[in-house]
Amino acid sequence: MSNPAHETPGDANARAQALYDYGSTTVFASRNDPRFAYTLYVPPALQAPSNDVELVVAMHGTGRQFIGYRDAFAEFGRWNNCMVLCPLFPVGVLGDGNRSGYKHLIEGDIHYDRVLLDMIDEVGSRYGKTFDSFALFGYSGGGQFVNRFAYLHPERLWAASIGAPGSVTLLDAGRDWWVGLRGFEQRFGKRFDLDALRRVPVQMVVGKADLETWEITFQEGVGSYMPGANDAGATRPERLKTLQKTFEAAGVNVQFDELPNVAHNGMQAVEAVQEFFAKTLRARRARTVR
Template structure:
C-alpha cells in the first residue's frame, strides 16, 4: 500500500473501502490529537443528502467502534451518517481521563474540537450538517448534555445516557454544577429558547446504582461545592437533570430502563426509536 497519486479506478475503490460504510479512523485536521470514524450510508457515494448523528464514547473510549457499528443499520435505513469522535486519555500528556466530559481542559475546548470535526466531514461529503444530533452514554452522556447547553442551536436532537455528574440549569452556581459563568468561561450565553427547541431524551437503567466512580470528594479534580447535590446515583442525578431542563421549557423524554445496570448496548434500541421519531418530524418540515 502506498500513497502515490492514484488512478481513477484506485480512487473509486479506496473511497468505497475507507470513506463509505464503516470508515477508517481519521485524525482531525484542526487538531490531530483527536480522531474520529464514521458510518456513512452508501447512498452518499451517489451524492444523496443525509442527516448526521454524533455518538460520543464513555471513559474507556472503546465504545466509539461499538457505536459506529451499533448505529450502522439505523444510519443505512434512516439516511443518517454517524460520526464517532475519539477523545483519548491524556491528550495533554498528563493521563487525565475526564477532561472531555466537562468540555474544557487546559487549552482544549472539546465542544469546538467536535464542531471542527463536523465541519471537516460535512465538507468532505458535501453535506449540510449545520445541525446534527448528539448521543452519548456515561462519559458521553456528560458530553451530550453539556453540548446541548452550550450549543443548542447546532442540534436537532440530544440523547443523554447515564451521565455520572450533571450540569443543572442553575443561574446561581458556576460551571460545571450550574451555568452562571458560561459567558466568562465559554463565551456563550445560555439560550433557554434555543434549548427548548431541541427534542431531548434522557435514559438510564434502574439498576445503575453504583456510586464509587461518580461521588466527588474534596480535593479531587472536579470537586466543587454542590458537586453531589443532584443526587447519589445515576438515576437520581438524571431525574434532577430532567427536572432542570423541563423547568427551562425543554420537552424531555425520560426513560428509566427496567433491569439494566450500566450497560450502553442495552439502551441503543431505545435511542434509535427516539431518533427515528425525531427524524420523521424533522423531515416533515
C-alpha cells in the same frame, strides 16, 4: 472480473475510497488537530445525486468505545439515511493521564466543542454535505458531554440524548459552573440561549439498575470536586431525574427513559436512543416536506 494488475491509479483510488471511506470507515485523524480522531458510518444514500442525509454524532464514554458505537448505529444510519460520526478524544491529551477532560468541554487550551464542530465541517467537506445541525448522543462520560454541549450550542442540535451521566450540570443559574450555569458566559464567551434549548427534542436515558456509586461520588479535593458536586443524587438515575426537573422547570421538554433490568451499559441503551432519534427524524423530515 477486473485484474488488479491492470488497474489505473484512478481505479485503485476508487476501490480504496469504496473500502475505507464508505460504509463503516477507517479511522481519520482530525485535520485541524490530529491528536483527535473519528470514524464514520456513511450510508449508501450519500452516493446518490439527490439525497436526504442527516448527521448523528455518538460520543464515547470514559472507556472510549467509539468503534463499538459506530457499529451499533450502522444499521440505523443505513435505514434512516444518516451519517454517523463517532469521535475519539483520547485519555491524557495534555500528558497528565486525565480521563475526563472532554466531559467539561474545556481542558487546558482545548475546547472540545470546537474540536467536534471542526470534525463535522471536515466530514461535510469530504462528502459534499453541509450539516448545519445534527443529533448528539452520549452515554456515561459522553452523557456529561451532551449535557454541557447542549447548553453551549443548542442551535446546532436537532436532537440530544443524554445517557446516564455520572455528574450533571443542572439548568440552574443559582449554582456555579459546573454544578450549575452561573459563570457560563464568562467561561465560554457565549450567552446561554434557553429559547434555543427549548426547541431541541431532548431524551434522558438511564438503566433502572444503574446503582453503583463508586465512580461517581465526588471526594473533596479530588478531580473536579466542587461544593454541590453530589447534590443531584447518589446514583445515576437520581442525578438524571434531578437534571430532568431543572430542564422541565425551565420549559425544556424531556423524554425520560428508565430502562428496566439495565445497569451501566451504553450498548443496552442504543435501541431506545435510536427509537427516539427515528421518531424525531420523521417529524423533522415531515416539516421539511410541507
